[in-house]
Amino acid sequence: MSSGNRQTGKWASVVYSLRLLVRDPMGLAGLILVTLMVGTAVFAPYLAPRDPFALDVMNRLAPPSQDHLMGTDQMGRDTFSRVVMGARIALKVALTAISLTLLGGLVLGLAAGYGPKWLDNFLLLVFDTLRSFPTIMFALAVVAVVGPSLNTVILVIVVTTVPVYGRIIRTQTQAIRYNEFIQAERAMGAGIFRILGVHIMPNIIGPLLIVASMDIPVVVTIEAGLSFLGLGVRPPTPSWGSILNDGYSFIRNTPWIVIAGGVPLILTTLGFTFLGESLRDIFDPKLRKDI
Amino acid sequence: MGLYFLKRLGLSVVIVVVAVTMLYGMIHLVPGDPASIMLGPRATPEMKETLRVRMGLDRPFVIQVVSFLGNVAMGDLGTDVFSNRPVARIVLEQVPHTLVLVLISMGWAAMMGIPLGAFSAIFRNTILDKITGVFSIAVIAVPSFVVALYSLLFFAVYLQWFPAIGAGEPGDLVSRLTHLVLPSLAVGLSWVGYIARLVRASMLEVMGENHIRTARAFGLPESVIIYRYALKLAILPTITLIGVSIGRMLSTAVFAEIVFARPGIGKLIYDSVITRNYNVVMGSVLVSTALFVFSTMISDWITALLDPRIRENL
Numbered sequence: 329m330s331s332g333n334r335q336t337g338k339w340a341s342v343v344y345s346l347r348l349l350v351r352d353p354m355g356l357a358g359l360i361l362v363t364l365m366v367g368t369a370v371f372a373p374y375l376a377p378r379d380p381f382a383l384d385v386m387n388r389l390a391p392p393s394q395d396h397l398m399g400t401d402q403m404g405r406d407t408f409s410r411v412v413m414g415a416r417i418a419l420k421v422a423l424t425a426i427s428l429t430l431l432g433g434l435v436l437g438l439a440a441g442y443g444p445k446w447l448d449n450f451l452l453l454v455f456d457t458l459r460s461f462p463t464i465m466f467a468l469a470v471v472a473v474v475g476p477s478l479n480t481v482i483l484v485i486v487v488t489t490v491p492v493y494g495r496i497i498r499t500q501t502q503a504i505r506y507n508e509f510i511q512a513e514r515a516m517g518a519g520i521f522r523i524l525g526v527h528i529m530p531n532i533i534g535p536l537l538i539v540a541s542m543d544i545p546v547v548v549t550i551e552a553g554l555s556f557l558g559l560g561v562r563p564p565t566p567s568w569g570s571i572l573n574d575g576y577s578f579i580r581n582t583p584w585i586v587i588a589g590g591v592p593l594i595l596t597t598l599g600f601t602f603l604g605e606s607l608r609d610i611f612d613p614k615l616r617k618d619i
Numbered sequence: 620m621g622l623y624f625l626k627r628l629g630l631s632v633v634i635v636v637v638a639v640t641m642l643y644g645m646i647h648l649v650p651g652d653p654a655s656i657m658l659g660p661r662a663t664p665e666m667k668e669t670l671r672v673r674m675g676l677d678r679p680f681v682i683q684v685v686s687f688l689g690n691v692a693m694g695d696l697g698t699d700v701f702s703n704r705p706v707a708r709i710v711l712e713q714v715p716h717t718l719v720l721v722l723i724s725m726g727w728a729a730m731m732g733i734p735l736g737a738f739s740a741i742f743r744n745t746i747l748d749k750i751t752g753v754f755s756i757a758v759i760a761v762p763s764f765v766v767a768l769y770s771l772l773f774f775a776v777y778l779q780w781f782p783a784i785g786a787g788e789p790g791d792l793v794s795r796l797t798h799l800v801l802p803s804l805a806v807g808l809s810w811v812g813y814i815a816r817l818v819r820a821s822m823l824e825v826m827g828e829n830h831i832r833t834a835r836a837f838g839l840p841e842s843v844i845i846y847r848y849a850l851k852l853a854i855l856p857t858i859t860l861i862g863v864s865i866g867r868m869l870s871t872a873v874f875a876e877i878v879f880a881r882p883g884i885g886k887l888i889y890d891s892v893i894t895r896n897y898n899v900v901m902g903s904v905l906v907s908t909a910l911f912v913f914s915t916m917i918s919d920w921i922t923a924l925l926d927p928r929i930r931e932n933l
Contacts, residue, residue: 354753453634453637454637456630456634457634457637457638457641460635460638460866460908460911460912460915461904461908461911462866462867462869462870462907462908462911463867463870464871464874465870465873465885465888465903465904465907465908468873468888468889468900468904469642469646469888469892469900469901469904472646472891472895472900473646545760549762553762553764553874556874557873557877559892572764572768575768576878579768579771579772579776583772583776583777586768586769587769587772590765590769593762593765594760594762597761597762598757598760598761601756601757601759
């Protein structure tokens with residue numbers, strides 16, 4: 329019975345938070361945009377009217393028409409279908425990179441916050457160094473070495489954002505490691521992994537998930553940016569960034585390719601940012617002060 | 620006081636040294652040796668060997684790193700193997716272009732962002748405050764290279780108000796400035812949002828403090844309270860943000876420089892990545908990292924000068 333009560337209590341709070349979210353115009357806009365984007369990514373193969381890879385050289389750089397909603401690119405590929413499929417790449421990179429970053433940040437942050445002092449100092453120095461590279465320039469250097477690919481993009485994002493998460497987790501861990509309930513666990517003989525996994529992690533994961541969700545637009549931007557430079561996903565994979573790159577070469581005569589590649593990118597970053605801001609205000613008003 | 624400054628300087632130097640070592644290790648330890656990649660598949664073993672010796676790749680790794688660090692300390696970033704010119708000179712030629720772009724962008728972003736933030740703090744919770752808030756979030760969210768592309772499309776290609784590419788004629792100030800308008804719009808736009816939000820938040824904090832209440836109790840006019848007492852304090856965190864922003868702007872400047880075909884350190888890195896010119900990649904990433912680290916340090920110094928509480932924790 330008690331578990332049933334807890335269940336309904338949980339549901340009630342989820343429903344309540346959703347109501348708060350929908351009542352905030354910004355939250356509602358964010359929710360709609362994110363739903364659209366995720367929906368497009370999931371159902372992309374059904375939504376794309378044409379094969380995004382099919383070449384049609386006779387119809388290259390055709391203006392928007394009933395046949396091609398957003399025209400075609402320099403190889404006659406249907407831009408609309410490529411934009412729809414691009415949502416998949418964006419979401420895939422965002423989810424993979426953010427999960428890996430969270431994982432890496434947790435391991436390193438817990439080690440720094442709970443481990444010995446020298447390890448803490450060493451990890452802090454590594455964090456500070458990694459953060460001191462300007463992201464895109466670091467990305468360019470990595471691409472110069474290992475070559476462009478989707479995995480390189482993910483690697484760059486993880487390496488440059490792990491320090492941010494690591495630092496947050498380290499501070500949070502240090503804040504609770506001397507609490508009485510941790511001391512009591514240790515006195516009862518709990519191992520280090522039990523303390524970290526069962527007692528410390530649940531206490532720090534909440535705010536972290538909010539930070540992570542707010543990083544989705546940043547990650548989507550980095551992927552699109554690198555692909556725009558021709559240093560991200562390999563052709564012919566449709567990414568919004570590579571569509572922009574195709575469009576940039578023909579910007580004077582065929583502006584629709586650039587417009588078609590940029591609009592979904594703007595809507596996605598806006599959607600996730602609005603949703604994240606709104607969620608943060610609902611769940612953790614204290615976080616509001618720092619940007 | 621002096622101790623804080625020295626410790627902060629020491630930390631920055633250590634970070635740069637570790638960063639250089641990491642970069643050097645990354646470029647030289649991965650499979651595929653730089654010399655054979657640079658020479659392409661048709662190179663003979665002798666050619667590769669000569670280049671390896673010229674690049675110093677035949678020596679043990681630790682020696683390479685230490686001698687590289689020593690050279691860097693003396694301002695020698697190696698030689699560009701393609702043009703035979705010193706890398707330091709190639710990089711330093713490009714730095715002013717990027718610095719001008721970053722500083723102009725920061726300047727207009729601060730000039731827009733500070734009043735905007737102060738304004739929405741004063742009119743807190745009104746519809747104006749809400750609109751400014753959504754505007755700030757929106758400009759932060761929109762990717763800067765999309766701003767660059769769209770402004771190129773709209774203002775340069777469609778309206779033809781501003782030139783599309785290049786940095787303008789050397790010596791012609793008007794031409795230089797018109798070439799800066801669109802790139803600095805792209806680089807600075809999101810910072811209007813960051814600065815406005817930060818100023819608003821710290822303004823609200825300051826407005827709640829005792830000395831402001833005292834000033835009100837003395838019957839000072841609201842404008843004096845806001846401009847002379849509140850805003851002055853509220854701007855402090857912005858200085859830190861501006862220091863950090865220089866480094867992040869270096870990243871966005873890469874896109875602006877490529878989209879508008881402007882010379883600059885970002886364009887240099889991009890071009891040398893494409894041609895796999897490792898020495899130049901290394902040198903220019905190094906210089907921009909150092910720029911980032913030291914601009915953050917200077918902003919920390921200034922903040923410490925202005926706010927003694929910060930000196931305690933490093």
